[in-house]
Amino acid sequence: MKSLGNIRRSFAPWTDPSAKPYISFKNVTKKFGDFTAVDNLSLNIYNREFFALLGASGCGKSTLLRMLAGFEQPTTGEIVLDGQDLAGTPPYRRPVNMMFQSYALFPHMSVEKNIAFGLRQDGMPKAEIDDRVGQMLKLVKLEQFAKRKPNQLSGGQRQRVALARSLAKRPKVLLLDEPLGALDKKLREETQFELMDLQQSLGLTFVVVTHDQEEAMTMADRIAVMSHGKVVQVATPAEIYEAPNCRFVADFIGDVNILDGNVNSAQSGIVEIAVESGFTVRTASGDIPSAGSRASLAIRPEKLRVSPRPPANASVNAAEGEIWDIAYLGDMTVFHVKLKSGQVVKASSLNAVRAVEEPFAYDQNVWISFDENAGVLLKD
Numbered sequence: 394m395k396s397l398g399n400i401r402r403s404f405a406p407w408t409d410p411s412a413k414p415y416i417s418f419k420n421v422t423k424k425f426g427d428f429t430a431v432d433n434l435s436l437n438i439y440n441r442e443f444f445a446l447l448g449a450s451g452c453g454k455s456t457l458l459r460m461l462a463g464f465e466q467p468t469t470g471e472i473v474l475d476g477q478d479l480a481g482t483p484p485y486r487r488p489v490n491m492m493f494q495s496y497a498l499f500p501h502m503s504v505e506k507n508i509a510f511g512l513r514q515d516g517m518p519k520a521e522i523d524d525r526v527g528q529m530l531k532l533v534k535l536e537q538f539a540k541r542k543p544n545q546l547s548g549g550q551r552q553r554v555a556l557a558r559s560l561a562k563r564p565k566v567l568l569l570d571e572p573l574g575a576l577d578k579k580l581r582e583e584t585q586f587e588l589m590d591l592q593q594s595l596g597l598t599f600v601v602v603t604h605d606q607e608e609a610m611t612m613a614d615r616i617a618v619m620s621h622g623k624v625v626q627v628a629t630p631a632e633i634y635e636a637p638n639c640r641f642v643a644d645f646i647g648d649v650n651i652l653d654g655n656v657n658s659a660q661s662g663i664v665e666i667a668v669e670s671g672f673t674v675r676t677a678s679g680d681i682p683s684a685g686s687r688a689s690l691a692i693r694p695e696k697l698r699v700s701p702r703p704p705a706n707a708s709v710n711a712a713e714g715e716i717w718d719i720a721y722l723g724d725m726t727v728f729h730v731k732l733k734s735g736q737v738v739k740a741s742s743l744n745a746v747r748a749v750e751e752p753f754a755y756d757q758n759v760w761i762s763f764d765e766n767a768g769v770l771l772k773d
């Protein structure tokens with residue numbers, strides 16, 4: 394496992410200018426009548442990448458996936474796979490397979506028959522089919538369930554049958570549309586790791602559509618955040634979280650506090666902002682705006698400190714308020730602090746020590762404070 398981890402850490406072909414993308418969407422637009430579902434979108438995905446398309450319902454992620462599979466044709470633009478323009482190639486001729494949710498299994502067929510279905514349709518000789526089905530059952534650890542029908546399996550097991558069925562034809566690219574949508578939280582998390590292991594051990598390219606940001610963050614090498622048919626940011630999970638490129642991404646991924654204000658000064662990389670919440674922010678990260686312009690600082694709840702007394706330097710990056718709400722989540726607690734201006738900010742702290750009492754009480758007077766590099770300046 395250790396060696397796999399090391400390989401993973403050094404896997405970043407998108408940073409290598411000489412690396413050729415495996416899948417390229419080039420200025421792809423898809424219109425349904427007057428409605429533009431995908432809007433002049435360009436995107437590169439690399440061989441063996443685990444790529445996630447993330448966005449709210451209706452943003453066009455499934456349409457993008459369906460065009461790659463060949464179920465829809467782009468209105469304009471082209472999709473290139475392994476150097477070949479896919480236009481005119483029917484779905485069954487593409488080295489791409491789509492994994493549908495587990496309810497797409499055939500209920501009257503056993504697990505092994507479900508897995509064998511596509512291979513039979515392709516006219517593969519029986520001995521080879523048996524061999525391949527055996528391999529697939531082993532891969533998804535369902536050997537002892539080969540004869541069962543889908544309704545005799547748990548949700549997680551059914552999901553693994555769906556996965557085995559979609560992998561049986563050995564596609565180079567597997568497309569997964571909300572693959573774990575039907576599973577409960579615990580099973581979902583387990584299955585996420587199984588999917589990652591499978592993807593790595595088979596050396597495949599996975600493109601997954603999800604609206605669940607935690608799922609995308611857990612599994613993907615890179616995430617494309619989509620909105621209204623466009624890609625807003627493509628980056629690694631950590632970059633998306635720590636360096637969102639706009640307010641939409643900052644807000645969409647995780648919890649965030651946004652402090653809006655006017656730039657007092659911007660000198661030698663340090664920006665000072667008079668925020669509307671009535672205090673001064675000094676920050677050293679993000680694009681440098683010019684003095685006098687509007688600016689917003691996005692800062693994650695875990696990067697805000699809450700203390701009962703003013704911090705040592707309370708003239709910048711610190712504000713007074715009161716505990717407005719407390720959400721105890723077990724592993725951490727989220728404090729909602731109402732600042733003097735009325736803005737409510739969220740600050741989270743890890744419950745690293747077992748304690749039954751919270752360190753703060755409702756209505757208690759507190760200070761929030763943060764470091765110069767804790768937030769990121771956003772352009773709107």
Ligand SMILES: Nc1ncnc2c1ncn2[C@@H]1O[C@H](COP(=O)(O)OP(=O)(O)OP(=O)(O)O)[C@@H](O)[C@H]1O
Binds near residue numbers: 448450453
């Ligand atoms: N065949 C179609 N005819 C007309 N409009 C369509 C068609 N397919 C999709 N759309 C529209 O295109 C937009 C994008 O749909 P798409 O399924 O790609 O969204 P999505 O991001 O996958 O959303 P969800 O998470 O809800 O599946 C939606 O507004 C949808 O109504």
